[in-house]
Amino acid sequence: MAHREHRYAVRLDWTGNLGTGTSSYRAYSRDHTLSAGTKPAIPATSDAAFRGDPARWNPEEMLVGALSSCHQxxxxxxxxxxxxxxxxxxxxxxxxxxxETDGGGQFTAVVLRPRVTLAPGSDAGKALALHHEAAEKCFIARSVNFPVRHEPAVEVEGEAAGDER
Structure with missing residues (x-):
């Protein structure tokens, strides 16, 4: 079977020029927007620890969110x-x-904690096992160089909460 390629085009527009550009480390905002086609723009920035706006998404949150979304x-x-x-x-x-001390760094791990509810009569054991297969197929998880762990819980509607498997 032939491989297929998929492209993902995203536009980034920096909105953080406060009047003097990057004339100093504190002279500019880290705010920017991400957009793709006609989708709503995502207001983004750096982590608050790096002078970002805590009300906006940062790249680190988006990476964790992408892993969670892909697995789901x-x-x-x-x-x-x-x-x-x-x-x-x-x-x-x-x-x-x-x-790291030089300002660089990297992710060392992500933990996903999916909580799944199933319709009555569903096979909770099979549902739990499918998390392993989803983890093996997730495009994003397969692309990162750190471990992505899973701590899933499955509950069947109508069964006691203690019956999680």
């Missing part, structure tokens, strides 16, 4: 194909980045 999309697809009916899905994802 694969998982829902795999459940659908397996005849497992998911009625609820949430994830409290968490990423760890280490900053």
């Amino acid at each position: 999309l694969w998982y829902l697809h795999l459940c659908s194909a397996a005849g497992i009916v998911v009625t609820g899905y949430s994830d409290d994802a968490d990423g760890m980045m280490e900053e």
Whole structure:
């Protein structure tokens, strides 16, 4: 089977010129917008630790969000194909980045914590196992050089919460 290529074009516009450009480290804002076609723009900035606006998305949050979103999309697809009916899905994802003394750094790990609710009569064991397959297929997780761990929980509607598997 032939490989297919997919391109993703995103435009970044810096909106942080406060009048004197980058004349000094404190003279400019880190604010920018990301856009793609006719989609709503994403207001972005740097992490607040690096003089960013905490009300805007930063690249680190977007990376963790991309990993969470990619896993969820694969998982829902795999459940659908397996005849497992998911009625609820949430994830409290968490990423760890280490900053080095020279200002550089890298992510060292991301943990995804998907909480899945299934329709009554669903196979919770199979649903739990599909997280492993979703993790293996996620395009974003396969592209990063740090571990992406998963701590999933599955609950079937109508069963006691203690029946998570």
